Amino acid sequence: MNQAIDIQSVHKHFGRKVAVHDLTLTIPRGELFAFLGPNGAGKTTTIKMICGLLHPQRGTIDVCGHRMGINGLAGKAKLAYVPDQPFLYDKLTGREFLLFVGEMYRVPAAEQKRIIGELTERLVMGDFLDKLTESYSHGMKQKVVLSAALMHDPEVLIIDEPMVGLDPRTVRVVKDLFRERIKLGRTVFMSTHTLGVAEAVADRIGILNHGRLVCLGTMDQLRAQAAAQHSLEDIFLDLTHPELQPGDGPGAETIPEETPRDKGDSHVVES
Amino acid sequence: MSSNPDATVAILHSPIGVYSLVRVKVVALRNRVSQAIADSPIKFLATTALLGVVWVGLYLLFVAVFAFLKQSRMEAAIAIPMVFSFFFVAMLVMLTVSNAIIAYTSLFAVEEAVYLLSTPVPPRAYVWLKYIETLIFSSWSLILLGLPLMFAMARANSDAAGYYYLFFISFFVCFVPIPGAAGLVLAWLIARFLDRNVRRRLIITAAVLLAGGLVWTIQTVTTEDAASDQWLTTFLLRINFVQSVMLPSSWVVNGVEAAIESQTTLALSYLAVTIANAMFLSVVAVRVVSWKFMSAFDRALSSRGGERSSAASPAVGLAGKVFFYLPMGQRLIAAKDLRTFVRDPVQWTQLVVLFGLMALYLVNVPKLSGAKPLEGWGMVIPFLNYGALSFILATFTSRFVFPLVSLEGQQRWLVGMLPLTPWQILISKFAFAMTVSTFVAFSTTVLAVIMLKMPFEWAVLQVVVTVATCFGLCGFAVGIGARLPMFEQRNAARIANGFGGTVNLVVSVMLVLTMLSGMGAVGYHNRTRGFDESLDLSTLMIVGVMIVVALSGGVAALIIGSRYLRRAEI
Numbered sequence: 001m002n003q004a005i006d007i008q009s010v011h012k013h014f015g016r017k018v019a020v021h022d023l024t025l026t027i028p029r030g031e032l033f034a035f036l037g038p039n040g041a042g043k044t045t046t047i048k049m050i051c052g053l054l055h056p057q058r059g060t061i062d063v064c065g066h067r068m069g070i071n072g073l074a075g076k077a078k079l080a081y082v083p084d085q086p087f088l089y090d091k092l093t094g095r096e097f098l099l100f101v102g103e104m105y106r107v108p109a110a111e112q113k114r115i116i117g118e119l120t121e122r123l124v125m126g127d128f129l130d131k132l133t134e135s136y137s138h139g140m141k142q143k144v145v146l147s148a149a150l151m152h153d154p155e156v157l158i159i160d161e162p163m164v165g166l167d168p169r170t171v172r173v174v175k176d177l178f179r180e181r182i183k184l185g186r187t188v189f190m191s192t193h194t195l196g197v198a199e200a201v202a203d204r205i206g207i208l209n210h211g212r213l214v215c216l217g218t219m220d221q222l223r224a225q226a227a228a229q230h231s232l233e234d235i236f237l238d239l240t241h242p243e244l245q246p247g248d249g250p251g252a253e254t255i256p257e258e259t260p261r262d263k264g265d266s267h268v269v270e271s
Numbered sequence: 272m273s274s275n276p277d278a279t280v281a282i283l284h285s286p287i288g289v290y291s292l293v294r295v296k297v298v299a300l301r302n303r304v305s306q307a308i309a310d311s312p313i314k315f316l317a318t319t320a321l322l323g324v325v326w327v328g329l330y331l332l333f334v335a336v337f338a339f340l341k342q343s344r345m346e347a348a349i350a351i352p353m354v355f356s357f358f359f360v361a362m363l364v365m366l367t368v369s370n371a372i373i374a375y376t377s378l379f380a381v382e383e384a385v386y387l388l389s390t391p392v393p394p395r396a397y398v399w400l401k402y403i404e405t406l407i408f409s410s411w412s413l414i415l416l417g418l419p420l421m422f423a424m425a426r427a428n429s430d431a432a433g434y435y436y437l438f439f440i441s442f443f444v445c446f447v448p449i450p451g452a453a454g455l456v457l458a459w460l461i462a463r464f465l466d467r468n469v470r471r472r473l474i475i476t477a478a479v480l481l482a483g484g485l486v487w488t489i490q491t492v493t494t495e496d497a498a499s500d501q502w503l504t505t506f507l508l509r510i511n512f513v514q515s516v517m518l519p520s521s522w523v524v525n526g527v528e529a530a531i532e533s534q535t536t537l538a539l540s541y542l543a544v545t546i547a548n549a550m551f552l553s554v555v556a557v558r559v560v561s562w563k564f565m566s567a568f569d570r571a572l573s574s575r576g577g578e579r580s581s582a583a584s585p586a587v588g589l590a591g592k593v594f595f596y597l598p599m600g601q602r603l604i605a606a607k608d609l610r611t612f613v614r615d616p617v618q619w620t621q622l623v624v625l626f627g628l629m630a631l632y633l634v635n636v637p638k639l640s641g642a643k644p645l646e647g648w649g650m651v652i653p654f655l656n657y658g659a660l661s662f663i664l665a666t667f668t669s670r671f672v673f674p675l676v677s678l679e680g681q682q683r684w685l686v687g688m689l690p691l692t693p694w695q696i697l698i699s700k701f702a703f704a705m706t707v708s709t710f711v712a713f714s715t716t717v718l719a720v721i722m723l724k725m726p727f728e729w730a731v732l733q734v735v736v737t738v739a740t741c742f743g744l745c746g747f748a749v750g751i752g753a754r755l756p757m758f759e760q761r762n763a764a765r766i767a768n769g770f771g772g773t774v775n776l777v778v779s780v781m782l783v784l785t786m787l788s789g790m791g792a793v794g795y796h797n798r799t800r801g802f803d804e805s806l807d808l809s810t811l812m813i814v815g816v817m818i819v820v821a822l823s824g825g826v827a828a829l830i831i832g833s834r835y836l837r838r839a840e841i
Contacts, residue, residue, distance in 0.1 A: 053385060053569070073286065073393065074279065076391045091306070100295050104390055132302060
């Protein structure tokens, strides 16, 4: 079983609004995947389904071989989710929160201390980690939440807008952290509007529009797909043009899946 | 570690339990208290002292009520147990509803839910945590109101044994989980099986049924020969249901009565019944709610993700026209607040429940007191009506009006950027609060004076005093809300429960007690004259002073809030 995330023909609607339409997407282990799309495209819905918070009306989602559904605890034990609005208990210190998360994932006490020490140093959290989180700026919160997500060394890190509110130095540290995780065979699934970050660090990029995966591939493949366009921004704007209706444009269901090993060989196919 | 298969197995075999989750909350509470003491010990002590004042005030009020009832031993023998039964039945209903509302928001509508449920926290542990939180959150008012009542009851029965105090605290603690469990299941059922549209239709249907029930009750009351000798028998038969042995409230009432009469074994047996049922119902409720909880969570989250109908309801449409008297900028703010209120069931359902119960009580007043409702009770019934109404208003303004200014702090543009002065903004908030509170208070007071068949002059007096109280309470809530804001807090309940909210609650209760004293003075002054005579100068002067106190208090709070807001750095 080589897939970190396996989404098969997933469909989710809220009332009459289709949020995700027949989405099929597999993310192999050891890949940094960037998930792009305009506001309301269905990215957060997809992420919440991967995390087992929402359930698809059709289709299946597996995380590290564990089916996410009503009883998705096994899958949840393998992943960590960092939402775009970082959640912290106001009246806990950052350290207390990290220890709580460590206990939740049954990380041994000595290991907890070691990990907290390492992350405190790398993310420069020493000045504020023992203060109540209610006094934190957005960037500080983001650092603590990211640290909490890494406490149990998850197989899959799912992160929504990872760089918002972070200073340039921390952005670099976070990028490095992501790359290190990939080297260790872990998987990072990142949803972002910061196209530069996606372009710089992602192994593959998927673009969602109106609940449909309209594009999927490496940066080179995306460039090849749209020869006249050179930046991810151009490609993104072209594929998610407001005048495009649901169902217009390329359908990613015809795009062959790839693994990091054969990334260079596969190509993006328009429907 | 989770990437290690053994660690995953360990998590699945021994997932985090409710104990660890509760411990985190306890640590947070400890930090909160330490912070409050360290940051401003005087503020902490003042808050504690003021709460003590409120508690003692309530205790003295209940002592006075029981002393009054005991003046006639025959009436007391019937009335005190009946008051007790009604109190606990009302608590049963109100706690069930408030637990359902709080449980719904706490289970499904918080960021914490999204976070914890994306981790390997088992749904049952999460539901236990939220159940315990809901019980504590919903029962503080019962403790604030109930303990003074029980202490006053003990004092009224001076022969009550010492262990009576231990008994009633035990009864209180064991009673709360019963409506709590019902509320938890109700919240889950709503999330699991009712989508937004069905919920709306259900609420409308319930409102229609309630209105129909009220009409029927009024008709029954007006056609009944309440002066007949059979009245007392009929009355007792009708309200007999509140003392049904199947109702948990009866176990508490009977148990406390047994404790008062030193029947220890009987009191213990009632306590055992209450404890057994509380534990059984809690376990069943949590098991039921945990079962397919994630499906309910999915539905609750999905109903938020869907497209909302933009079709405006009549109330929403009306919001733009209600504030025609305000300049355009202020009108828009007031209308925005009214639309938010109409679209937020948490706010208006609590108001509907509280005033609905009040209206139900009012239409039953003639049944309680015969064809001439005021005969024999002098000024007591209008006094109690006004008191209950004022306390409900104080609750509403403290919980929903006070946080209004703080909540605007998140969208800096309104308080900091809009080309309106702080005074204009506060007047908009005040106009909204006055509109909602006066609408319900005026309707309820008019219903009260009709049911009591009060003479016109006295009816006008009651209505004017009620509107003045609304003015004062709304002025306090908006003004103190601006003077002691919590701009960084997003949760309205936490804003209301913070220091500023507590100050506002205490000041509001003090205003209500002052106004009640005024009403008491009016009643005492007219105790021999009755309602048949016109208002005399002394009565008008007392009422005049009450109105001046309420209006000046409200205006002063608005001015203080406005001045602070002008200087504040948001």
